[in-house]
Amino acid sequence: MARYDRAITVFSPDGHLFQVEYALEAVRKGNAAVGVRGTDIVVLGVEKKSAAKLQDSRSVRKIVSLDDHVALACAGLKADARILINRARIECQSHRLTVEDPVTVEYITRYIAGLQQKYTQSGGVRPFGLSTLIVGFDPYTGVPSLYQTDPSGTFSAWKANATGRNSNSMREFLEKNYKETYGQETVKLAIRALLEVVESGGKNIEVAVMTKEDGLRQLECPGCQ
Amino acid sequence: MECVFGLVGNGFAVVAADTSAVHSILLHKSNEDKITVLDSHKLIAASGESGDRVQFTEYIQKNVALYQFRNGIPLTTAAAANFTRGELATALRKNPYFVNILLAGYDKETGPSLYYIDYIATLHKVDKGAFGYGSYFSLSMMDRHYHSGMMIEEAIDLVDKCIMEIRSRLVVAPPNFVIKIVDKEGAREYAWRESVKDAAVASA
Numbered sequence: 001m002a003r004y005d006r007a008i009t010v011f012s013p014d015g016h017l018f019q020v021e022y023a024l025e026a027v028r029k030g031n032a033a034v035g036v037r038g039t040d041i042v043v044l045g046v047e048k049k050s051a052a053k054l055q056d057s058r059s060v061r062k063i064v065s066l067d068d069h070v071a072l073a074c075a076g077l078k079a080d081a082r083i084l085i086n087r088a089r090i091e092c093q094s095h096r097l098t099v100e101d102p103v104t105v106e107y108i109t110r111y112i113a114g115l116q117q118k119y120t121q122s123g124g125v126r127p128f129g130l131s132t133l134i135v136g137f138d139p140y141t142g143v144p145s146l147y148q149t150d151p152s153g154t155f156s157a158w159k160a161n162a163t164g165r166n167s168n169s170m171r172e173f174l175e176k177n178y179k180e181t182y183g184q185e186t187v188k189l190a191i192r193a194l195l196e197v198v199e200s201g202g203k204n205i206e207v208a209v210m211t212k213e214d215g216l217r218q219l220e221c222p223g224c225q
Numbered sequence: 226m227e228c229v230f231g232l233v234g235n236g237f238a239v240v241a242a243d244t245s246a247v248h249s250i251l252l253h254k255s256n257e258d259k260i261t262v263l264d265s266h267k268l269i270a271a272s273g274e275s276g277d278r279v280q281f282t283e284y285i286q287k288n289v290a291l292y293q294f295r296n297g298i299p300l301t302t303a304a305a306a307n308f309t310r311g312e313l314a315t316a317l318r319k320n321p322y323f324v325n326i327l328l329a330g331y332d333k334e335t336g337p338s339l340y341y342i343d344y345i346a347t348l349h350k351v352d353k354g355a356f357g358y359g360s361y362f363s364l365s366m367m368d369r370h371y372h373s374g375m376m377i378e379e380a381i382d383l384v385d386k387c388i389m390e391i392r393s394r395l396v397v398a399p400p401n402f403v404i405k406i407v408d409k410e411g412a413r414e415y416a417w418r419e420s421v422k423d424a425a426v427a428s429a
Contacts, residue, residue, distance in 0.1 A: 065294060089294045093287040 009120045009127060019127055020120055023076075023151035026129035027163060030075035031062070034170055034193045035133035036160040036178075037146040038186030042135035044073040045194045045207040047165070063208040065216045067092040069137050070108055071208065075164025076130030076151075084128060088112050105136035109147040109155050117153025127151045131163040137212045144212075160189070166197035187219075226397055227272035228359025229259065230387060231327045231339050232367060233352050234380040237408035238329035238337040239415065240270040241384050243359070243399030255421055260405045264289055264299055267330040268405050268412045269309075272356050273344060274323040281322045285309050302330025306340035306348060314346035321345070325356040331407045362394055363387035377406070381415070388418055 009019040032047040046062040063073045066088045074081045091111050095103045103111075112132060120127045131150040137143065148163065149155040160178050162170035170193045181189060187209055198204050207219040226247060231240035246257040260270045261282045269285065271278045288308070293299045300308070306328045316322055321344065328340040341347070341354040353367045366387045375383070384404055392398045400421035405414050 061297075067294065086295065089291055092294075093291045096290075097283055097287045 007121075007123050008125065017120060017152070020152045023127040023129045024131075027076040027131045027151065028165065028167070030077070030130065030164045032162065032164040032166055032170060032194060032197050033062075033073045033075045033133055034160075034162040034174075034190050035073065035135055035146045035148075035158070036174070036181075036186050036190040036193070037135070037144050037158070039180060039182040040144070040211065041183055041186050042071075042137075042144045042146055042210050043187050043190040043207065044071060044133060044135055044210075045190045045205055046073050046075075047194065047198045048204050048206050050204065062206050063216075063218065066108060066134075067102060067136075068215050069102060069139055069210075069212075070105055070134065071136060071210055071216045072132050072134050073208075074130045074132040075167075077128070078130075080128040081130050081132075084112055084115060084130070084132070087115060102139040104138055105134060105145040105147060106157075108136075109134045109149060113149040113153045113155035115153075116149060116151055120151070120153060133161065133163060135210055137210070142212050160193075162193060169197050170194070226399065227259075227357045228355070228363065228391055228395075228399060228402075229270045229272040229325065229327055229357060230355035230360065230363040230367070230384075231270060231329055231353065232371060232375075232380060232383065233329075233337050233339045233373075234375040234377060236331075236337060237377060237380070237406055238268075238331065238339050239377075239380050239384060239404060239406045240268055240327050240329050240339075241388065241402050241404045241418075242270045242272065243357075244401045244403050244417075245399040246275060255399075255401050258403055260403060261286060262405075262412050263305065263328070263330075264293065265411050266299070266332070266407055266409075267302060267305055267328065268407050270327040270329070270405070272325050277322045277324045281312070281324050282326075285312065301332050301335075302328065302338045302340070303332075303335075303350075305330065306342060306350075310342050310346050310348040313342065313344065317346055327354055327356070329405075329407050329412075331409055331412075333409070337408065358395055359387075359391045359398075362390040366390050385418070392420065 034045045036043045044063050051057040065071045116128050119125050134147045146158050148161050160174040173193050173196045210216045228243045242259040244257050245255050246253040263269050269282050323344050326342040331337045341349040341351045355363045370383050402418040404416045
């Protein structure tokens with residue numbers, strides 16, 4: 001046990017947690033991801049690096065559902081993402097089992113962020129190298145939400161946000177062009193933000209929309225919109 | 226006292242369960258739904274210790290949902306039945322669940338199926354099955370009238386015959402039953418058979 005109490009994430013003399021900042025670097029190198037919240041719809045989009053010819057692109061799903069009414073996209077280390085997503089899915093069902101209620105988007109975001117924070121304050125582990133964009137609808141009020149978490153474990157709600165490669169350009173675009181939209185307008189905004197930083201062409205982006213009634217739906221040909 | 230029975234028909238499976246919640250000599254309620262919808266195309270009809278019944282079936286339901294999120298496709302009925310049996314078996318020699326289960330499901334590839342899972346983790350794939358004292362009557366009735374490939378009207382008629390038999394011959398027969406069905410359209414409630422409705426409480 002003595003070998004595992006050497007903390008990897010320690011403070012620097014000027015108050016930085018370098019491991020967390022290096023994790024943020026890993027996020028900055030990851031695929032671009034964008035999320036937009038409309039009045040009746042939430043949209044997630046991710047950049048898909050040109051698929052290797054022999055790879056079955058359907059096996060690489062970048063936007064996943066955590067429950068019927070919550071979905072997640074992320075930028076950064078995809079292997080770390082698998083672990084977080086698995087834990088989140090278990091927590092969604094566990095919550096339903098213990099309190100007979102589906103999770104709220106805020107609850108599951110807080111859970112994921114809490115998990116990310118734990119790994120910045122434990123011995124022998126490194127932080128998760130990913131930021132997540134979590135979207136969903138409140139199970140009772142039907143209000144749509146978009147949240148973002150990062151490797152430090154902080155989270156906040158957004159009207160629209162981007163993470164991963166060139167996220168600053170995407171965020172600038174969103175800040176300039178965001179307005180309250182619904183339906184197809186929201187989808188168009190998300191796709192346009194992504195296309196700012198991704199070479200245009202349908203094969204390079206994956207987009208999914210979620211509505212209160214129909215849950216998560218992957219779009220067939222985002223480039224055609 | 227608790228009666229659960231079911232059968233497989235032509236492209237569907239139907240299960241019926243009594244709806245009385247009993248504690249010693251007291252009938253708590255007579256509209257307790259003991260058939261849980263496991264997922265879009267599966268039903269669990271459970272009888273036994275009421276705490277265990279709810280706890281165990283909800284646990285199975287959440288794990289089936291988790292599998293679907295993790296893997297993107299639902300469990301087959303056979304897989305769900307074997308998973309359920311496995312959980313009963315694991316708990317058996319430490320802290321057993323006193324729940325008897327009939328698991329009915331519909332799979333696109335293999336059609337309807339019914340699984341008999343008792344509290345000591347016996348698993349059988351069956352065409353018809355029953356639990357409880359009512360099984361003496363419903364099983365005999367089904368043995369006499371069941372044939373494979375029954376249409377829905379025939380099958381419901383047989384279910385009604387079994388309910389009639391239970392009502393007339395079982396000394397503490399439960400008053401009400403619920404019937405649920407699963408076919409390619411999904412799992413849903415089919416009907417209630419009530420002989421005693423909860424009386425409205427007269428205001429003071």
